[in-house]
Amino acid sequence: MIMLVSCSQSRELAGRTSGVPFDPAAIFLTWQHDPATTMTIDWHTTPEDGQRGSELHFRKDGETDWKVTHGNWHGFPHSDRIIHRVDLRRLEPATIYHFRFGEDSKEYHFRTMPLDLSDPVRFVTGGDTHHSRHEMSAVAMTYDPDFILWGGDLAYANGTPERVEMWYGWFDGIKENLISEDGRVVPILVAIGNHELFGVRRLQRDGEAWPEEEIEAYLTEHNLWDGKATFFFDLFAFPGRQEAAWGVLDFGDYMSLFLLDSDHNSVPLYQSVTGAQTGWLEAVLKERQDRPHLFPIYHVPAYPSHRSFDGWTNTRIREHWVPLFEKYGVRVAFENHDHTYKRTHPIREGKISEDGIVYMGDGSWGRNPRSGESSDQWYINRFESRIHGIVVTLTADRQEYIMVDDTGEEFDSYTITISP
Ligand SMILES: [Fe+2]
Incomplete structure (x- = not known):
């Protein structure tokens, strides 16, 4: 399910937390489907991160409201790490999207691929x-x-x-x-x-x-x-x-x-x-x-x-x-x-x-x-x-x-x- 969080709400909630923003041990982006309209985002958590779900916030560049989606998680083999995975769909081609791993998290961004070779x-x-x-x-x-x-x-x-x-x-x-x-x-x-x-x-x-x-x-x-x-x-x-x-x-x-x-x-x-x-x-x-x-x-x-x-x-x-x-x-x-x-x-x-x-x-x-x-x-x-x-x-x-x-x-x- 995708929910919307407004910018002011987001600031308010983020203000409840203190200290350094959450930043996962590893981030890995790849594609399973059309690179113009999808992105698969993996991030790893460790026991030190405590109980964190697979919640991911994302928004198109220029928009203020975050969409919230929940992915899946599975164990990193032979490790105490957890791999969280979200497969974003229905994105716009050649577009920058910002994302973060909850309201207390550091923010990153990616860009989707173009539909054609108008630009190299x-x-x-x-x-x-x-x-x-x-x-x-x-x-x-x-x-x-x-x-x-x-x-x-x-x-x-x-x-x-x-x-x-x-x-x-x-x-x-x-x-x-x-x-x-x-x-x-x-x-x-x-x-x-x-x-x-x-x-x-x-x-x-x-x-x-x-x-x-x-x-x-x-x-x-x-x-x-x-x-x-x-x-x-x-x-x-x-x-x-x-x-x-x-x-x-x-x-x-x-x-x-x-x-x-x-x-x-x-x-x-x-x-x-x-x-x-x-x-x-x-x-x-x-x-x-x-x-x-x-x-x-x-x-x-x-x-x-x-x-x-x-x-x-x-x-x-x-x-x-x-x-x-x-x-x-x-x-x-x-x-x-x-x-x-x-x-x-x-x-x-x-x-x-x-x-x-x-x-x-x-x-x-x-x-x-x-x-x-x-x-x-x-x-x-x-x-x-x-x-x-x-x-x-x-x-x-x-x-x-x-x-x-x-x-x-x-x-x-x-x-x-x-x-x-
Ligand atoms: Fe080899």
Whole structure:
């Protein structure tokens, strides 16, 4: 139910409280539906915050009355934090909305996406972030992005209960760096990576695997299994979520983002590229093939710059997804996982071709960059061992890419003209 609170009432009620305004431990904005008319707002509370409900106040910029809505809450896995979630609908496109978490709360704001590309749209993408190294996020903010797009391997908690604090650090990085000085919270979209999963093989002591009975007891105690995405589904609302880590998000009829799962969340393990996801991918790409800006983002690269070209998932993506990207008009795909910077030549049917797809990555937003063992492969056009983000600016007929490192140096660029 949505209620209205007038400005004078609000001041009166706020005056009853004293001290520092409430400010949640973490704030995370994302989209599950149309980015022009909706916003999903998550915020975390801790036991120190006492009993707080999931009440959220919001108002359009320029209006004085707050609307009050109540969301849902669920537990942060293996933590005493609570995740509160409100999914705002029926908003106006390209509009600023102010929000707060009750009358005693600090105020923030967001902006909805436009319905078309009358004005340029900008986002910054990358992957392989870090629980405590956030310099790249601060640099990304200097470009005033509409949103951030990350392709997996986020906090490196490995789905392990004892590493939950790495998630706290990761969310701290967002709060400290991806909110502007005047309080604009930048929405974030994420894909899944291998470090979002729990792995039995990680249960080691002095380099030795645990005895089997200890593993069994540990899994039972924490409700774990090999390959469980322990935190991911609770921490992130996601477009089209039905316990699958893939989805598509449409921005008007000018852009679609395909958030894909490169062999991570699957039973049996390491097989999510094929089967249902590939069938789904073909259907959603086909429906959108006439749109100018189609961007798949996923964790493991089809065209790696560090790991082997012949790796299991790398090969599977080239066999099962790349022909679909080529068939339905993708011009650029965002890849991650190798902790390097690469930009490939345009590639079609396994060869360099002017009308091919450029693969950009390879995921080093916060991780130490690697040397690039595969950087001399035929498909690599530009390689750097560098922390980076890719700033993408879209107009109706152009895609402009600026690659920037964590010191703010712009070290590569690329432009694609889209023909009608
Ligand atoms: Fe990875």
